[in-house]
Amino acid sequence: MYRAHKNGTRRSGYRGTVAARERDFTAPTVQLLTPSGELRPTPEAEEYLPLIEALPDSMLEQFHRDMAISRRLDLACANLQRQGQLALWVPSHGQEAAQVGSAHAARAQDHIFPSYREHVVGMIRGLDPVAILSLLRGATLGGWNxxxxxxxxxxxxxLASQTLHATGYAMGIQFDGQVGTGDPDVDTAVLVYYGDGSTSQGDASEALVFASSYETPQVFFVQNNQWAISVPVSRQSRSPLSLRGGGFGMPGVRIDGNDVLISYAVTRQSLxxxxxxxxxxxxxxxxxxxxAHTTADDPTKYRTDAEVEYWAQRDPITRYRTWLESRGASASFFDEVEIEAADVAADVRRRALDVPAPSRDRIFAHVYSEPHPLMAEESAWLEAFETGFEGGAA
Known part of the structure; x- marks a missing residue:
């Protein structure tokens, strides 16, 4: 099952005759910005140029601002964890372009289902990052509404549970008639993020089956960051992950995830x-x-310095800054962004340290929708247990 794209071409990763498709385990990487920061679209990217040309300078600058703030905040939060102020931190350094571009492609009514690394996506949608830190600090069970x-x-x-949540929600949107009405304020889509490691989970495959079968208004966004903790993507898949789209009956495209422009454009069109x-x-x-995968991980145990250096030369923020400078962005703009990023990081750090510890009652408050005798019994036991320690200390 293949759908024709607007220009009449197919957006699946497969090319050529049926026999050739069976042997074709490659896919082009769609790119607008080269690693050196030149706007040089690959042939597959030409159709997306009008979407970028239509963006005002203010939005192009916002891409850089969001990526810079994300990286500065990432460093501050990693330091908080090392100082014992967070139980865990999940770094996003290196993945800023994939997240920022795709997040800005969504409309206000769209629903976004993250994994646990999409901090800047939440910020773009209006989430206070302190809510994320409260979760990782152990002060809340969920984090936000x-x-x-x-x-x-x-x-x-x-891992991958959110792909099923997203697909179910997308099915509900479709059943409610919020798709294909032609009204841009009504039509709604779902964007779900997951990683290359999650593609090996059964939940991800089940979500793709249901999404394809019900033709849900949904975009699956796989951030292939090359490693599922210590397992390389080459061990998980012999072919590009984008080809799984065609395998499940939906278009699949592989993009340069360190190119914020193509991340925005492809996600925008897909949504x-x-x-x-x-x-x-x-x-x-x-x-x-x-x-690291998280601050509980040591990537030096399984990655080489040469590999890390290779990707450092393809840094998403550096390449985008080079392009903005070629368009005339001033040094003062970048200086202002650095100051803003430092201010945001300092503010989040200060407010995170002020997050109060939850009361003991919070443990039992929402296990059941109604009062439950077992919860009352366990709460009384814990209170007696802690009181016993207090009495012994006296």
Missing amino acids: PAENGNFHLYTLV EEARGGEGPSLIEALTYRMG
Whole structure:
């Protein structure tokens, strides 16, 4: 099952005759910006140029601002964890372009289902990053109300579970008639993020089956950062992950995930098609996790310095800054962004340290929707246990 793209070409990763498709385990990487910061579209990227040309300078500058703030905040939060102020931090250094471009492609009514690394996506949707730190500090069980934060749903620490959540939600949107109406304020899509490691989970495959079968208004956004903790993507898949789209009956495209422009453009078009009733699609964003999987990980145990240096030369922020400078962006603009990023990081750090510890009652408050005798019994036991320690100390 293949759908024709607007220009009459197919957006699946497969090319040529049926026999050739069976042997074709490659896919082009769609790119607008080269690693050196030149606007040099690959042949597959030409159709996306009008979407970039239509963007005002203010939005092009916002891409850089968001990426710079994300990186500065990432460093500050990693330091907080090392200082014992967070139980865990999940770095996003290196993946800023994939996240910022795709997040700005969504409309206000769209619903976004993250994994647990999409911090800047949440910020773009209006989420206070302190809510994320509260979760990783152990002060809250969920973190935030999606309805009050740009339909940015909760982090999912169980790999790939969010792909099923997103697909179910997309099915509901479709059943409610919020797809293909032609009204840009009504038509709604779902964007779900997951990583290359999550593609090996059964939940991800089940989500793709249901999405394809029901033609859900949905975009699957795979951030292929090359490593599922210590397992390389080459061990997980012999072919590009984008080809899985075609395998499940939906378009799949592989993009340069360190190119914020192509991340925006491809996601924008894919979401538009989903809202228009053309069904789901899959985007594989080739990027790299420059730091550890989490602060509980030591990537030096399984990665080489040469590999890290290779990707450092393809830094998403550096290449985009080079392009903005070639268009006339001033030094004062970049200086202002650095100051803003430092201010945001300092503010988040200060407010995170002031987050109060939750009361003991919070443990039992929402296990059941109604009062439950077992919860009352366990709460009384814990209170007696802690009181016993207090009495012994006296």
